[in-house]
Amino acid sequence: MADNVKPKVRVPKTAAAGEVITLKTLISHPMESGQRKDADGNLIPRSIINRFTCDFNEQNVIDVTMEPAISTNPYFEFQATVPEAGTFTFTWYDDDGSVYTDTQDIAIG
Amino acid sequence: MIKTSLIKTAGIVALLTCATSAAAQDDNQLVINGDLEMITEVPTQDYIGGIKTAYSGWRYRNSDMQAMQLDDFENPASLAVDEGMASWTNVDGSEGKSCASCHEDLAASMSGVRAVYPKWNEDAGAVMTLASQINNCRTEQMGAEAWKYDGTEMTGMEAVISLQSRGMPVNVAVDGPAHDTWLKGEEMYYTRYGQLELSCANCHEDNADNYIRADHLSQGQINGFPAFRLKTGGLVQVQNRFKGCIRDTRAETFSAGSEEFVALELYVASRGNGLSVEAPSVRP
């Protein structure tokens, strides 16, 4: 069970209609791989974010299946086409069932 | 005054090792967020005999790691910085205050502060580090419990305070009432510790830019602390790093917040006087 999980995204405020923009996302999460041992020598169970999606106005931009080799505080950079003004929705799915989201509006200009 | 014998020894040793420019780094110019130009190379002050030019640790990293500092979003410390920002307005302690209650605006009140620490505090009659000052505020002004000297809350707060001086040259005072403490730090820097009998100077002055096993040795400057260490995946406090170094000589190390480390921190900071405050930096 991860606590203090905070998402953070960087999206340009505006874009020309049809422009390709770069998005960067970050979320604070230990991404416990399931390989580490605690002080008593017991394996610390795996507990990671296993999926990340980015949608724009209900259409999917990217859908990432995540595995333990992703570093702590998962970072992604990818590109999206912006056909019109709207809202980006970012969603992270945790092994423990939690779902974290962040949104960011973008205007055409 | 400065012990001339120490300076002579340091000078001779410096001559024996080929004084190289930091030749192995990939980039020389650090500009953060596209507009903040950083000083990563500067002539040392005349009270520093062993090195003629101070180089920030950034100069010794490969270009992938250097790139992580170019942009505040890319910097892995960004999440810890956000936590520190939140902490600034967090009420804590018997007096019902937060940092903001007295200092109000972070940027206005803390601009230039990190650049001059460690510094002499008249009331305390001693040299205070940023961490000891933060804890002093907490216990004396806020009625709150002191934070663990090199713990996560402390490094988060050090990071946001340091950010308000980022780019400004480090400028710690080595004379006046701080001078004795500075001399003590200088002596420690050149003292061999531990089973391996290594002094700070043996690695960071005699062998900066060389490799010790797979580590590319820097000058051990601390303008970038608290540093985000990829090894630990978090911010590391400067005296925590001192502990690690001395432990690596297989010595009983001093503790974070000890008089010895305060003196060492003042001296090591002065070796980098003129370099830009670079915290939070990214290091291996």
Next chain:
Amino acid sequence: MKFSRRETMLMALGASAVAMLPMPAMADVDELIAAFTGGAEVGEGGLTLTAPEIAENGNTVPVEVSAPGAVSIMLLATGNPTPGAATFNFGPLAGSQSASTRIRLAKTQNVMAVAKMADGSFVQVTQEVKVTIGGCGG
């Protein structure tokens, strides 16, 4: 040291049991690729993997994958105990079929990317990344 017949038998059983254990990482990698490709042949070309030659620290290694026209790209750390890193599936509003992330590498190894192209074909690319273990980095 004298072993009883029973002890000798047990030791032999133990030895053969160990010999039958699968080579962990490589078997996993082949399985992961097979699951991704459905057993189809994997070619080369049109897929770029950008990763450092030497990673100063294995905890956070920046990598980028790019394959114009791909439907999805799978990234594997073939030398890790669990080789899976990520699978990027590009949606209709993807601005390009590329993505960057940071991965953990347990040791020097080959990082591999496999891309599924729009026409159903598969391509792969591999790059060795050296991971240094420090000296006195504490």
